[in-house]
Amino acid sequence: MKPIAIVRNFALLFLLTVSTAVNASAPAKDTIYNAAAVLKIMKRVGDWQLQSWKTDGLSELDPNCIMQDSKGFIWVGTADGLNRYDGYKFKIFRNDVKDPASIGSNYIQDMAEDKDGYIWIATIGGGLNRFDRKTNQFRRFTHNDKDSKSISSDFVSKISIEKSGKIWVATQRDGVNLFDPKTGNSVHYFTNKNNAKSISSNEIAKVYCDNDDNVWIGTVNNGLGLFDRKNNNFNTFRHSETDKSSLSGDKITAIFEDSAHQIWVGTQENGLNLYNRAGGTFKHFMNDPHNSNSLVNNSIQCISEDESHSLWIGTENGGLSIYSYAWDVFFNYSHDDVDNSTITSNSVDVISPDKTGNMWLGTFGGGLSLYKKNKSAFNHYTHSSLATSLSNNFVLDLFEDDSNRIWVGTDGGGLNLFDLKSGKFTAFKHQDANKNSISGDNVLAIREDRDKNLWIGTWGNGANIMNPKTRTFKTFKHNPGDPSSLSGDNIYAIAQTHDNKIWLGSFGDGLNLYQPKTNSFIHYRNNATDPKSLASDRINTLLSDSKGNLWIGTDDAGVSLYNGKTNSFINFKHNDKTNSVSNNTIFDLYEDHLGYIWVCTLSGLNRFDPKTHHFTIFKAKDGLPNDYVQAILEDDKGKLWVSTNNGISKYDPTTNKFRNFTIENGLQADEFKQHSAFKSSTGALYFGGVNGFNSFFPDQLTETPYDPPLVLTNFQLFNKNVEVAENSDDPSPLKQDISVTKKITLSHGQSVLSFEYASLDYLSPNKKKYAYILEGFDKGWNYVDNKNLAVYTNVPPGTYTFRVKSQGEAGKWSPHMLSLVVTVVPPFWLTWWFESLTGLFIISCVYGFYRYRVNSFIKQKIRLEHLVKERTTEVRHQASELQKTSRGFAIHERRIAGTIGRTTGTGRRFAGIK
Numbered sequence: 031m032k033p034i035a036i037v038r039n040f041a042l043l044f045l046l047t048v049s050t051a052v053n054a055s056a057p058a059k060d061t062i063y064n065a066a067a068v069l070k071i072m073k074r075v076g077d078w079q080l081q082s083w084k085t086d087g088l089s090e091l092d093p094n095c096i097m098q099d100s101k102g103f104i105w106v107g108t109a110d111g112l113n114r115y116d117g118y119k120f121k122i123f124r125n126d127v128k129d130p131a132s133i134g135s136n137y138i139q140d141m142a143e144d145k146d147g148y149i150w151i152a153t154i155g156g157g158l159n160r161f162d163r164k165t166n167q168f169r170r171f172t173h174n175d176k177d178s179k180s181i182s183s184d185f186v187s188k189i190s191i192e193k194s195g196k197i198w199v200a201t202q203r204d205g206v207n208l209f210d211p212k213t214g215n216s217v218h219y220f221t222n223k224n225n226a227k228s229i230s231s232n233e234i235a236k237v238y239c240d241n242d243d244n245v246w247i248g249t250v251n252n253g254l255g256l257f258d259r260k261n262n263n264f265n266t267f268r269h270s271e272t273d274k275s276s277l278s279g280d281k282i283t284a285i286f287e288d289s290a291h292q293i294w295v296g297t298q299e300n301g302l303n304l305y306n307r308a309g310g311t312f313k314h315f316m317n318d319p320h321n322s323n324s325l326v327n328n329s330i331q332c333i334s335e336d337e338s339h340s341l342w343i344g345t346e347n348g349g350l351s352i353y354s355y356a357w358d359v360f361f362n363y364s365h366d367d368v369d370n371s372t373i374t375s376n377s378v379d380v381i382s383p384d385k386t387g388n389m390w391l392g393t394f395g396g397g398l399s400l401y402k403k404n405k406s407a408f409n410h411y412t413h414s415s416l417a418t419s420l421s422n423n424f425v426l427d428l429f430e431d432d433s434n435r436i437w438v439g440t441d442g443g444g445l446n447l448f449d450l451k452s453g454k455f456t457a458f459k460h461q462d463a464n465k466n467s468i469s470g471d472n473v474l475a476i477r478e479d480r481d482k483n484l485w486i487g488t489w490g491n492g493a494n495i496m497n498p499k500t501r502t503f504k505t506f507k508h509n510p511g512d513p514s515s516l517s518g519d520n521i522y523a524i525a526q527t528h529d530n531k532i533w534l535g536s537f538g539d540g541l542n543l544y545q546p547k548t549n550s551f552i553h554y555r556n557n558a559t560d561p562k563s564l565a566s567d568r569i570n571t572l573l574s575d576s577k578g579n580l581w582i583g584t585d586d587a588g589v590s591l592y593n594g595k596t597n598s599f600i601n602f603k604h605n606d607k608t609n610s611v612s613n614n615t616i617f618d619l620y621e622d623h624l625g626y627i628w629v630c631t632l633s634g635l636n637r638f639d640p641k642t643h644h645f646t647i648f649k650a651k652d653g654l655p656n657d658y659v660q661a662i663l664e665d666d667k668g669k670l671w672v673s674t675n676n677g678i679s680k681y682d683p684t685t686n687k688f689r690n691f692t693i694e695n696g697l698q699a700d701e702f703k704q705h706s707a708f709k710s711s712t713g714a715l716y717f718g719g720v721n722g723f724n725s726f727f728p729d730q731l732t733e734t735p736y737d738p739p740l741v742l743t744n745f746q747l748f749n750k751n752v753e754v755a756e757n758s759d760d761p762s763p764l765k766q767d768i769s770v771t772k773k774i775t776l777s778h779g780q781s782v783l784s785f786e787y788a789s790l791d792y793l794s795p796n797k798k799k800y801a802y803i804l805e806g807f808d809k810g811w812n813y814v815d816n817k818n819l820a821v822y823t824n825v826p827p828g829t830y831t832f833r834v835k836s837q838g839e840a841g842k843w844s845p846h847m848l849s850l851v852v853t854v855v856p857p858f859w860l861t862w863w864f865e866s867l868t869g870l871f872i873i874s875c876v877y878g879f880y881r882y883r884v885n886s887f888i889k890q891k892i893r894l895e896h897l898v899k900e901r902t903t904e905v906r907h908q909a910s911e912l913q914k915t916s917r918g919f920a921i922h923e924r925r926i927a928g929t930i931g932r933t934t935g936t937g938r939r940f941a942g943i944k
Contacts, residue, residue, distance in 0.1 A: 082374050082399040087120035089113050093392025095140045096382040100147060101163070101769065102739040102790030104390065106398055107138030112151060112161075115398075116743045116788040117795045118818055123168075125156065131167040131756065134159050140188045142197075144211070150197060152186035158199055158209065164766040166754045171214060173204075179215035181207050190239040198245055200234035206247055219264070227263035229255055238285035240293065248282030254295055267312075269300070275311035278303050286333035288341060296330025302343060315360075317348075326351040326362035334381035336389055337403070344378025344391070365396075369414040374399050386736050388792055402793055407730035408696030411448070411455075412722030421446055421457035423698075425718030428708045429476040431484065431498070436710070438723065439473030445486060445496075458501070460491070466502040469494050477524040479532055487521030493534055506551075508539070514550035517542050523705065525572035527580055535569030541582060541592075554599075556587075562598040565590040571705045573619035573627070581627065583616030589629060589638075602638070602645075609644040611636050617704035618661045623668060630659040630704070635672055635681075648681070653688030655679055661707035663715050665728040673702035673717045680728070689841065691731075694794040698722045733840040738791035740836050740848045742768045743818075746784035747776075773851040780854070784821045787848065789836040799837035804852070806830040827856030 090108035097105045106113040111124040112133060126132040134156025141151045149161040157172035158181055174180040183204035190198045199207040205220040206229060222228035229247060236248030247255035253268035254277055270276040279300025286294045293305040301316040302325055318324035327348020334342045341353040349364035350373055366372040374396025382390045387403040413420045422443025429437045438446040444459035445468055461467040470491025477485045484496040492507035493516060509515035518539025525533045532544040534551070541554040541564055557563035566587035573581040582590040588603035588611050604614045613633035620628040629636035634649040634657045649657050656676035663671045670681040677692040677700045693700050699721040706718030716725045745752045745768040755762040763776050776783065789798050801811045802820045807830055812820070820832070835847045 081402065083120075083397050087113075087122075088398055089120070089122045089124075091395050091397045093380055093398055094138055096380050096390045096392055096398070097141050097143065097149075098382070098384045098390075099143050099149060099163075101741065102385070103741075103769075104384070104792070105141060105149065106392065107141055107151065109137045109154075111136045112138050112141075116741070117790060117792055118743070118786075118788055121743075123161075123166075130170075131165075133161075133168045134170040134172065134184075139186060142189055142191050144191055144195060144197075148211075150189055150191070152189045152199070154185050154187075154202075157181060157184040158186055158189070158197070160211070164754075164770050166767050167756075171209070179213075181209060181216045182218050182220075187234055188237045190237045190245070192239045192245065193243050198237045198239060200237040200247070201232075203233055205229060205232045206234050206237060225263075227258075227261070227265070229264050230266045230268075235282055236285045238287070240287040241291055246285045246293065246295075248285050248295070249280070251281050253277060253280045254282055254285075267310075275306075275309075275313075277312050278314045278316070284330050284333045286335070288335050289339050294333050294341065296333055296343070297328075298346075299329050301325055301328040302330055302333075315353075322362070323359035325360050326364070331377065331379050332381050334383060334389070336383060337387040342381045342389060344381050344393075346377050349373060349376045350378050350391075366414050366416075369412065371410075371412065372414075384792065386738075386791065386793060400792060402694075402696075407726055408691070409725045410696060410698050410722060411725070412698065413443070418454040418456075420448075420455050420722055421459070423721050424703070425706055425723045426472075426474050426703050427476050427706050428716045428718050428723060429478070430708055430710045431478045432482060433498070434711055435498070436716070437476045437484065438718070439476050439486070439706075441472050441489075444468055444471040445473050445476070458496075458503075466504075468496070468503045469505040469507070474520075474522050475524040475534075477526060477532075479526055480530045485524045485532060485534075487524050487534060489520050489522075489537075492516055492519040493521045493524070506549075514545075514548070514552075516551055517553045517555070522570055523572040523583075525574045525580065527574040528578040533572055533574075533580060535572050535582060537568050537570070537585065540564055540567040541569060554592075561601070562596075564599050565601040565603065570616055571618050573621065575621045575627065576625065581619045583619050583629070584614070585616070586614055588614040589616055589619070602643070609642075611638075611645050612647045612649070617659065618707070620662045620664070622664045622670065628662050628670065630662055630672070632659075633657050635659045635662070648688075653679070653681075653690075655688075655690040655692070660702045660704045661717060663707050663709050663717075665709070665715065666713050667728070669728065671715055671717075671728070673707060673719070675702070676700050678702070678717060678724075680731070692794075692797060694797055695839070696724070698724050736791065737838075737844050737846060738789050738836075740787065740789050740834060740844065740846060742771070742785055742834075742848060742850065743788045744768060744784075744786035745771075745774070746786075747780050748782045749784065771850065773853070775853045775855060777855055778827055778857045781825050782821075782823045783825065783852075784819060785832060785834075785850075786819050787834045788818055789838075789844075791838070794839045797839040800834060801837075801843075802832065802834045804830050804832050825852075825854055827854045829853045 088106065090110040093106050093108055095107040099105060104115040106115065111122045114121045123133050125134065125136050133151065135153035137154035139152040139154055141149055143149050147163060151159040151161060153159060157170055160169045171181055173182060173184050181199055183201035185202040186199055187202050188200040192198065195211060197209045197211065199209050205218055207216040207218055209216045219229050221230060221232050231249040231252035233250035234247060235250045238246045240246065245257035247257065247264065249255065253266050255264040255266050257264055267277045269278060269280050279297035281298035282295060283298050284296030288294065295303040295305060301314055303312040303314060305312055315325050317326065317328050327345035329346035329348065330343060331346050332344040336342060339355060343351040343353065345351065349362060351360040351362050353360050363373055365374065365376050373391065373393060375393035377394035378391055379394055380392040384390060389401040391399040391401065393399065411420055413423045420438065422440035424441035425438055426441050427439035431437065436448040436450060438448055440446060444457050447456040458468050459471050460469060468486065470488035472489035473486055474489055475487035479485060482498065484498060486494040486496060492505055494503045494505050496503050506516045508517060508519050518536035520537040521534050522537045523535035527533065534542040534544065536542065540556065542551040544551055554564050556565065556567050564582065566584035568585035569582055570585050571583040575581060580592040582592065584590065588601060591600040593600065602611050604611050611629060611631065613631040615632035616629060618630035622628060625640060627638040627640065629638055634647050635654060637646040648654055654674065656674040658675035659672055661673045665671060668683065670683065672679045672681060677690055677697055680689045691697060698719045702717055702719040708716050710716065714725050714727050716723055745764060752762060752764050754764045754767055763774055764771060787800065791798065796816055798816050800818060801813045803811045804822060806828060807822065807825060830852045832850045832852055833847050835843055837843045
């Protein structure tokens with residue numbers, strides 16, 4: 031077969047790369063050295079999963095440059111500003127004409143980070159800019175006509191930092207500059223027609239410092255320059271029509287050094303060049319219309335390399351080529367309007383790897399794309415515009431026959447035969463004019479009988495027997511006039527028991543047993559008056575176990591177990607008692623190597639013990655990602671794999687723990703389809719869903735060892751972003767960017783505060799989990815799942831420590847936590863000095879009052895003593911006067927008495943006279 035079919039087919043979803051291990055390991059004896067074999071190896075090595083941003087905050091859809099900094103942030107330069115991405119949102123830096131500390135221009139061409147952590151930005155019209163991540167401020171270095179040491183132009187096309195820290199600055203029309211960040215001075219290099227060793231053109235497209243500190247200059251239309259440091263001049267490489275080993279073209283668009291220190295040069299319309307250092311010659315890679323494994327397009331836009339040392343080449347209007355050193359071929363990928371997992375545009379302008387091996391792409395009009403290195407090795411097959419792709423994305427059943435052919439039943443796309451080697455699908459659909467075609471395109475069930483015929487169940491069109499050799503179909507349908515015909519035309523499940531009997535389960539019309547001699551069917555129906563009849567006529571799934579039993583999963587009445595000896599059924603239904611099945615809607619049945627029967631239901635996973643007839647139930651609270659369990663398989667090591675409406679889960683019976691996988695791990699979607707699963711002869715597991723199907727080898731699902739940085743990304747007061755203080759007079763509590771801040775001081779009135787944080791891992795952002803605590807305020811950790819925001823209100827004055835920790839997709843908490851000391855300053859009336867002064871004032875007042883009272887008492891005592899003295903003197907005087915008066919009264923009384931006595935004597939005398 032032709033390799034182009036493989037490459038295009040594989041562009042359905044995956045961007046693949048080849049590892050150096052392929053080159054080192056010897057191929058198997060039966061390996062065929064063609065593109066199919068290469069593709070098979072590449073699938074085994076690893077797949078790529080796409081995530082793209084178009085309207086999610088990116089400032090423009092045409093990225094010019096992409097970079098991951100030393101802190102882990104992703105930076106994207108566009109014609110409408112500089113973007114910083116933290117895995118959740120973009121922060122955009124734009125020019126502000128009123129702010130000299132803003133970026134000099136919104137048109138960003140290139141950027142690089144130096145050893146001190148400064149980010150240097152090449153702009154169109156705004157010169158060279160240096161970004162200080164601590165202050166969030168830019169310093170501009172621009173052309174000044176009055177300063178001969180300033181950069182030669184403000185229209186900077188490219189920059190590259192050499193080992194000394196000096197920066198090579200390429201300009202659009204004014205040559206190249208060697209800029210010294212310490213002094214701000216530049217050395218200029220211009221073309222000189224009278225000097226063959228000068229730079230060949232002033233129009234510079236690219237500048238690149240390689241590992242040996244060689245400086246390569248790519249001109250717009252006059253070849254490639256190599257700087258000679260000793261002689262301070264340039265050696266120029268140009269295309270020569272008479273020299274096949276010369277540069278393929280003079281319009282240089284890309285320069286790149288790979289991990290083997292080889293120099294690659296991309297040109298406009300003249301392909302790719304590999305430089306031979308020893309001979310000073312070039313090897314050309316060009317598009318060959320007759321070779322699908324040649325370079326996809328001759329107009330090269332960018333070059334990069336992935337962690338497995340495959341070369342990624344972005345082209346203009348041609349898509350993406352990935353070059354495999356091991357096989358010396360290109361694998362080409364283009365945009366597909368039908369398949370949103372392909373590259374977003376065929377003009378790939380920039381490619382950049384990150385620390386975890388992901389590849390970031392910027393495409394013209396297609397925004398930013400992240401191709402995640404899917405270390406969990408989920409292969410994904412889906413429908414695209416290619417005729418040989420899967421015919422429909424709703425995969426209702428999967429099956430491998432005895433010839434190791436894989437069959438796929440779809441909802442509307444008929445039956446598909448999948449060729450794993452070529453990656454091609456062959457679809458069998460109903461044809462009205464062909465009575466030997468499949469009876470319907472909604473294929474619900476696929477099984478093989480002992481004669482190697484394929485049985486196919488359809489919705490609304492009965493059952494089919496397919497002869498794989500002739501690829502013709504024989505149809506069985508319900509005939510109301512024939513009681514021995516198929517009981518109904520909605521065939522949801524098919525099973526073959528150990529005695530080679532074929533059973534067909536219909537949705538609404540019970541169970542059918544095929545009679546091969548008469549091509550008729552025996553029917554088993556539910557009888558409401560017979561408890562030993564089939565539990566329900568609505569059958570979803572069938573299972574033939576190792577003991578020859580037939581299990582029937584129904585849609586509304588639980589599980590039935592058929593007893594062939596008694597020709598009756600034992601029914602297991604949900605009830606309020608313990609140990610019953612968790613729900614009566616059964617989606618799949620499976621027997622493990624220990625003989626347990628696993629039951630997938632609408633409400634959890636059940637393990638049935640045939641000895642005790644007890645059901646053990648597993649739900650989301652036990653670790654499942656979802657209670658809607660669709661299908662189940664067992665791998666070669668006894669682990670159970672369960673598909674749900676929220677991804678796939680791996681269950682380890684020995685530890686009783688679940689590990690969950692979602693679309694972020696490479697799954698076709700989070701939603702899967704009932705009983706759509708099978709285990710292949712190679713040990714690979716297949717699960718079908720709403721966006722195609724996945725296949726994977728469980729042993730290749732390894733945990734990612736990367737422990738990403740955890741940073742604060744935003745700080746708010748009263749739900750408003752707090753910006754970094756511009757100067758010492760700025761009252762902002764942030765003196766540095768929140769991502770590098772270790773301490774922050776707030777006033778007592780700033781008591782409503784919010785923190786945003788992010789684990790800078792771009793593989794599975796929605797699978798991250800966080801916990802945070804404000805020590806001194808919270809009583810314990812707050813576990814908030816994947817929420818990356820912490821809000822606090824009414825935080826009283828004091829000193830606290832805000833801590834955040836993160837958990838990766840493997841379920842382990844990182845030992846590294848971020849912390850921020852937060853001090854809420856109390857109001858002046860609660861400060862120690864104010865309280866001290868207040869205390870002294872109160873004590874003074876009390877003491878003053880005390881002294882006042884004491885003095886009052888003393889004064890009062892003195893007054894009283896004086897008064898007493900006066901009163902005593904007065905009393906004494908009065909007493910003396912009284913005594914005198916008394917003596918006077920006594921004398922007077924004596925006188926009166928004497929007078930009275932005399933008067934009495936006289937009277938007696940008068941009486942005697944009478």
